[in-house]
Amino acid sequence: MSPLTPSQSLSNGLNGRTNLLSASSIELARPVGRRGRIALRPPRDALLRVASPLALLLIWQLAGSTGVLPERLLAAPSTIAATAYDLFRDGVLTEALGVSLRRAAFGFTLGALVGIGFALVAGLSRLGEYAVDPPMQMLRALPLFGLIPLFILWFGIGETPKIALVAFGVAFPLYLNTYAGIRGVDAKLAELGQVLRLSRPALIRHIVLPGALPQTLVGLRQSLGVAWLALIVAEQINADAGLGFMINDAREFLRTDVVVVGLVTYALLGLLTDAIVRLLERRALAWRRNFLS
């Protein structure tokens, strides 16, 4: 009817947009200022963050369903989910998981005992340092996976070389970090121990070991990362059970769905152990956390 209406609605629209913009910029600025950077993201932000993975999943599913992505290259998410359920129901996945977990647990325990044991010997005495540290520093230069041929020659193709590879990978991060942690304990606190007339065992128990703990936990996290990696590689060699075997077996039959289920299981295991270490850190380093928060 008149040219007023569109221009009015346009200006309304503009105003509305300006208000929206200023309002949202305040909203965005506030949580950072008030609660610091660690503050939980507002729900809308969390939604935005899952949007792109969901979109990728959708594209993947569409490409699979329409045949653009052939199943021998990569199965569709729906197929993978169904396969995961089947493998779980038939006990195949749980059995493979059990075998792999046992290897990881044995290898990790062995490697941790050796790594931390040697770190104590090297960290707590000069003689121990001279005896243990140079060979450890030399050995750590060896590429872990380059040792596989030797391990096969030494230990055959059974469980032993797999456990040994995990143990070897675990031992070094724990050794290096624990040793550095022990040596890095504040000299002023050691002096305090002297003034308080602490015996050597008491000094080690109350000052040295707790002082080395934060660094040891860093080593623990690193070593768990290496442990899973070593396990995955070790399970590719001549395994007749375990997650690696399940994956390799599936490759023979072009079952990309099973391969992906195996990979996701490995990933979940990694996330799980990382969460356990975080929990451990929160409990063991409570004296630090209070300070930080």
Added chain:
Amino acid sequence: MATQLPELTAAARVRGLVKRFGDRTVLDGLDLEIGAGEFVALLGRSGSGKSTLLRALAGLEPISGGELEVPGTVAVAFQEPRLVPWKRVGANVTLGLDVPDPEAAAAAALEEVGLLGHRDAWPLTLSGGEAQRVSLARALVRRPSLLLLDEPFSALDALTRINVHRLVLDLWERHRPGVLLVTHDVDEALLLADRVLVLESGRIAHQTAVELDRPRQRDHAELIRLRSVLLERLGVAP
């Protein structure tokens, strides 16, 4: 511990103490006696060897020559409180203490410094003044006959420092250890000590008895006079 003499009335005796670092002689034939229950303050320019003397008395510094005799228990409060961060306040106080009931000992010592409520706190949550008070509680719970204070107030703000000064005097009057307070603060030395020493060229070059009742006023005429004497000895024009 080794030389416990029955007739001994000194908290510490030092004769002809020499300490060298490489070819640099820091303490050069130093003589010093701290009486039982006597509060001695040690002044000196930075690098004069004040802290070295204290560390030698604490058994932290091997000596190059002379004699050092500390008959009873020694306790130290350092410039930084040096609380063990992974032990709660109560456990810090009794660390290395061999008594039947450490819990009760910690409670009593913390009560004395007014921090009983912080017994279960982590050291890193304390303020500087609180941490230093815990450090004093840790020193005194050992019932020392010689208390070594290595500039323990220098990192505190002015108001906190006044309070901790009062606390130290209070604790000293109650427990009567011999005290060696190393400080660079002339006023602090004059407010607290029975005797003020000046360390220079590796020896006690000057000493002044401060015969005034405590608590002392900073603007007392005698203190003002002693201050200018000491400042002059320290090479600062009054």
